[in-house]
Amino acid sequence: xxxxxxxxxxxxxxxxxxxxAGEFYIGFYDEEWWRKYGEYADINRMSxxxxxxxxxxxxxxxxxxxxxxxxxxxxxxxxNSSIYSEEQLNDIRKYFIILKEAEVDGVIVSCIELxxxxxxxxxxxxxxxxxGVYNTQIAKFYQEHGAKRIIIPRDLSVDEIEQIVTQVPExxxxxxxxxxxxxxxxxxxxxxxxxxxxxxxxSLVSAPNEIHIKNDSFEKxxxxxxxxxxxxxxxxxxxxxxxxxxxxxxxxIAACKIVGRSDEWSNVCRDIQYVxxxxxxxxxxxxxxxxxxxxxxxxxxxxxCKMGLSCYYPEMRF
Numbered sequence: 157x158x159x160x161x162x163x164x165x166x167x168x169x170x171x172x173x174x175x176x177a178g179e180f181y182i183g184f185y186d187e188e189w190w191r192k193y194g195e196y197a198d199i200n201r202m203s204x205x206x207x208x209x210x211x212x213x214x215x216x217x218x219x220x221x222x223x224x225x226x227x228x229x230x231x232x233x234x235x236n237s238s239i240y241s242e243e244q245l246n247d248i249r250k251y252f253i254i255l256k257e258a259e260v261d262g263v264i265v266s267c268i269e270l271x272x273x274x275x276x277x278x279x280x281x282x283x284x285x286x287x288g289v290y291n292t293q294i295a296k297f298y299q300e301h302g303a304k305r306i307i308i309p310r311d312l313s314v315d316e317i318e319q320i321v322t323q324v325p326e327x328x329x330x331x332x333x334x335x336x337x338x339x340x341x342x343x344x345x346x347x348x349x350x351x352x353x354x355x356x357x358x359s360l361v362s363a364p365n366e367i368h369i370k371n372d373s374f375e376k377x378x379x380x381x382x383x384x385x386x387x388x389x390x391x392x393x394x395x396x397x398x399x400x401x402x403x404x405x406x407x408x409i410a411a412c413k414i415v416g417r418s419d420e421w422s423n424v425c426r427d428i429q430y431v432x433x434x435x436x437x438x439x440x441x442x443x444x445x446x447x448x449x450x451x452x453x454x455x456x457x458x459x460x461c462k463m464g465l466s467c468y469y470p471e472m473r474f
Contacts, residue, residue: 176432183210198237204350236284275302288343333412337392397468402447
């Protein structure tokens with residue numbers, strides 16, 4: 157199981173690889189795209205954060221792809237916006253031609269139209285969580301239409317993931333492992349990832365707190381406000397799936413993802429190291445129980461693990 161890492165800082169690429177990164181994913185910006193389609197037309201899911209999340213142009217990404225491939229590491233480029241118009245899909249052709257010539261290892265796409273377009277240019281397609289592969293039928297659909305890899309939504313249990321992997325073994329699979337969880341489903345979210353309050357989750361966290369309670373009482377208000385604190389301040393604040401690594405190794409999951417294209421590079425490196433250490437431990441264990449006894453936990457685990465609110469797969473804790 158390789159460790160997939162966001163790449164937005166070339167200065168520390170060797171640090172990522174030394175820590176254990178085996179794959180990178182990267183986005184790009186294009187001023188021409190924005191001039192043509194406007195401020196809110198995303199190329200990928202993180203376009204709203206501009207150069208903070210996608211600091212490179214398509215020309216720079218081509219050079220990065222060549223550099224990364226020389227180091228023997230895989231690299232994928234993201235096209236996982238929630239929606240594209242027919243005209244935008246047609247314009248993405250020029251990017252696919254450029255990336256094909258650069259010998260990128262694949263493109264991360266959000267819809268069947270882009271899967272088929274990638275196939276047309278012989279580019280390996282990775283189906284993002286925006287497509288909502290929640291069952292074996294959806295997985296089979298994308299696999300039969302040419303998808304090489306499927307990214308499993310972060311809100312499925314390990315048992316549900318195993319069912320999909322077992323019944324549709326022809327595809328590769330990728331799972332979430334560390335950092336930046338979400339309280340909602342990517343595929344069912346109509347908001348946009350931006351600094352403005354354009355997403356439901358961002359609005360809940362940053363908007364003024366207004367709670368209206370019918371038949372108000374101390375007990376009810378306590379419960380409501382405590383629930384609000386838990387799920388707007390603690391739920392997936394720093395997400396972790398380390399307890400699940402043994403099961404994923406047994407399933408032959410192709411890659412586990414560390415998210416956070418705009419996160420501090422040293423924090424990403426630390427998570428890479430935790431994941432690498434635990435993959436090595438899992439490969440030596442004969443059971444999930446043995447792995448849980450031997451696994452390496454983050455320093456924050458005493459707080460993180462108590463209620464399972466920071467767990468990608470909370471059922472694996474015990």
